Amino acid sequence: MTEQEPRWLDAAEMKAWRNYAIGAAMLADRLHRELQDNHDISLADYQVLVRLSEHRGLRMRMSQLAEEVASSKSRVSHQVARMERVGLVRRRECPEDGRGVFAELTDKGMETLRTSAPTHVEGVREHMVDLLTRSEQEVLARVFDRVITHLRGRDG
Template structure:
């Protein structure tokens, strides 16, 4: 970080190219994957991500706060999203049995079926638009880079 009066470390040409390519490609990839899920299955990419996270948990459920952390979103945004998905019959919420204070989001049978139906579309899109364009070495570098970025950003949040 720089002090308020200190000159920033401006990006050089190569750094700017890396940054701009990341920003543009990430937005384009997210948009493409979203459109493929929306067109083929009536699901948003954000809804699909929540359902995947829930499907990976015992009983297809987890605390709302953990779900928000897992998808790097605010608790408020996830709460609104889950409420909408609950109205659509994809999820439901219930009190946590352990302490009665927490709220769990749980994938319904309908939600699990929607996920199973949409998963091939999403996986094919991820492969076609990213994974298969990279060598195994590039995939490893990308994973390490974003592990580091994610860890850094999470450390800033305390």
């Protein structure tokens, strides 16, 4: 069996990949620091609060929450446990399914989301959205919709 030569990235592909990788890491770090410094909440916790606030009953199954925040079930379980200790969320058993567990937003979690959202939205605007034209935003949305679909195994 012969080993096939890798499909190396050309200069344009490498530039696109590196700029994405570095930019995404820097953006996430900046947004995290702004939330941490101003509201004592992590970007990961903020994302959980947002997802819960968007669902009926302000709750979601833990497995669905993990998928929506692009994390493992184990990592989300630890994160929710930490958030539960500070009163931002609570766990509830699923009444329809004895094995299922919900994460549910508390009043304190909703208030934390309400006060931290303006900081986060301003950061997203300042560090990304306002730097792009509307057509660039649309292209970016389409590109990452395709990437997400592929990585979740729902492609084609």
